[in-house]
Amino acid sequence: MTTAERPASPTQAHPETHARPDAILSAQARPAPSSAGLPERVGTVWMDGMFRSGSEAATSILTHSLHYGTAVFEGLRVYEGTCFASRPHYERLQASARALGYVVPADVDTLVAATDELIAANGIREGYVRAICWLGSDSLGLMAGDLTVHVAIAMWEWPQVHALDGEDAGIRLHLSQARRPDAHTLPPQAKAAGGYLIGTMAYHAAKRHGCDDAILLDQEGLLAESSSANLFLVRDGVLLTPIADRFLNGLTRQTVLHLAADLGVELYERRLGVEALASADEIFLAGTAVEILPVTAVDGTQLSVGPVTRRLRAAYAQCVRAGPAAVPPIGPPITPSMASPAQAS
Ligand code: PMP
Numbered sequence: 001m002t003t004a005e006r007p008a009s010p011t012q013a014h015p016e017t018h019a020r021p022d023a024i025l026s027a028q029a030r031p032a033p034s035s036a037g038l039p040e041r042v043g044t045v046w047m048d049g050m051f052r053s054g055s056e057a058a059t060s061i062l063t064h065s066l067h068y069g070t071a072v073f074e075g076l077r078v079y080e081g082t083c084f085a086s087r088p089h090y091e092r093l094q095a096s097a098r099a100l101g102y103v104v105p106a107d108v109d110t111l112v113a114a115t116d117e118l119i120a121a122n123g124i125r126e127g128y129v130r131a132i133c134w135l136g137s138d139s140l141g142l143m144a145g146d147l148t149v150h151v152a153i154a155m156w157e158w159p160q161v162h163a164l165d166g167e168d169a170g171i172r173l174h175l176s177q178a179r180r181p182d183a184h185t186l187p188p189q190a191k192a193a194g195g196y197l198i199g200t201m202a203y204h205a206a207k208r209h210g211c212d213d214a215i216l217l218d219q220e221g222l223l224a225e226s227s228s229a230n231l232f233l234v235r236d237g238v239l240l241t242p243i244a245d246r247f248l249n250g251l252t253r254q255t256v257l258h259l260a261a262d263l264g265v266e267l268y269e270r271r272l273g274v275e276a277l278a279s280a281d282e283i284f285l286a287g288t289a290v291e292i293l294p295v296t297a298v299d300g301t302q303l304s305v306g307p308v309t310r311r312l313r314a315a316y317a318q319c320v321r322a323g324p325a326a327v328p329p330i331g332p333p334i335t336p337s338m339a340s341p342a343q344a345s
Helices: 021-029 064-068 086-100 108-122 193-208 251-263 307-320 336-344
Strands: 044-047 050-053 072-079 127-135 149-157 171-179 213-217 223-226 230-235 238-241 267-269 282-287 291-298
Touching: 044 108, 050 108, 064 127, 072 086, 086 108, 086 127, 086 251, 108 127, 108 149, 171 193, 193 213, 223 230, 230 251, 238 251, 251 267, 251 282, 251 291, 251 307, 282 307, 291 307
Parallel strands: 171 213, 171 291, 238 267
Antiparallel strands: 044 050, 044 149, 072 127, 127 149, 213 223, 230 238, 230 282, 282 291
16 A cells, blocks of 8 residues: 555544544554455456456546446356356346446457456466446446446456355354345346445344344345345255345356256245244355355354255256356246246245
8 A cells, every 4th residue: 555545644534433543554454355456366357348457457436337336247157267157147247237228338259258268368267257347437427328338357266255164064144134125226137236235234234243144135024135145945855945036036046946956856936034044944045156055054043054955066066067068048037937836836
C-alpha cells in the first residue's frame, strides 16, 4: 500500500466505526485474506477481446456497475485443465445480461474459446474461472441504456473452497431470516452482482453465529438456498430440494438431479418449510465453487455425512472430470415440468 492510499487524517476514519487511526492502520497491517492480491495471482486475463496481464486490467472508480450492482457474472471450474460446462455457464451469462436489459459484447463461442486459451496460457489445472460483464463509466445516472458494456475473464488455481478434514467432515449452516426477493424485484435466474449483497450479509451474519454459511429463505419464508449454492436434503433415502423458480437454478443443482436420476435415487423438487431441516437425515450444498459440500450442522443440530451425499459427491467428482461428453443437458430456462414432480408428491 502506498502512503497516498492510507487514511491521511483521523477525519477519514469511517464515520460509523469511530475507529482510531492507529486501529485502522493496524487493521490494514493484518495478514491479507486468501483472496487479496488476486490481480497479481491471476496471470493473464481476457478483457474486451484482448489478453492482458491481470495486474494491468482495471476499470474506473466511476464504473456504473461498481456503484449500482449492475454487473452479471459467472463462476466456472477447471478440472485437470478443462473447464466444466463452459457453454451453459456462458449461455447463462448472456441470459443474465438480457434480464438486466443489456447484451454481452461477445458470443458464447468467443467466451468459451477465450476461456480455453486462458487456461492454457495460465497453466491452470484445478482452478476457478470468474467471468464478468459490466456497464462502464460513460455516466453515473441510474439510466443504464446507452452505457458501454465490458466483459472480462480471469482465473486462478483454487482446488477447493472448504478444505474438509476427511470424508466425514462438512460445514455448519446458520438458518438466516434473510429472504430472496420475488421475481418482480430481481429476476431469480440472473446472476446479477447487486443480488449478492443479500447473500453476503447473510453469510457475514452466519459467521458471527460461528457457522460457515447461511440458509436463506424465499419470499414466503420457505427454504431457498445458501449464500451462493443450492440446498439439498435427504430424508429416508429420498432426495429433496426446493423448487428453483424463486432463486438461481444452479447448473450444479441440475447436474445433481441428473446424477441422482441415473443412480436411481428417488428425488422431489418441492416447497420445503424450515421444519424440513429438523427431519433431514442428510443435508448438502451444490454449487460450482463448493461442488457437493456436506453439511454436518444446522445451528445447534448435528448431522452426519450420509450415504446419498457420499454417492452423489463421488458421481459429481467423476462427472466433472469425464470430459465434455459427460456434461448433462443443463442450463436455462427452467421449465414448469422440472417443478411438477414435487407438486405431485
Ligand atoms: N445460488 C447462488 C446464489 C449462486 O451464486 C450459485 C453459484 N453460481 C448457485 C446457487 C449455484 O449455481 P451453479 O451451480 O450454477 O454454480
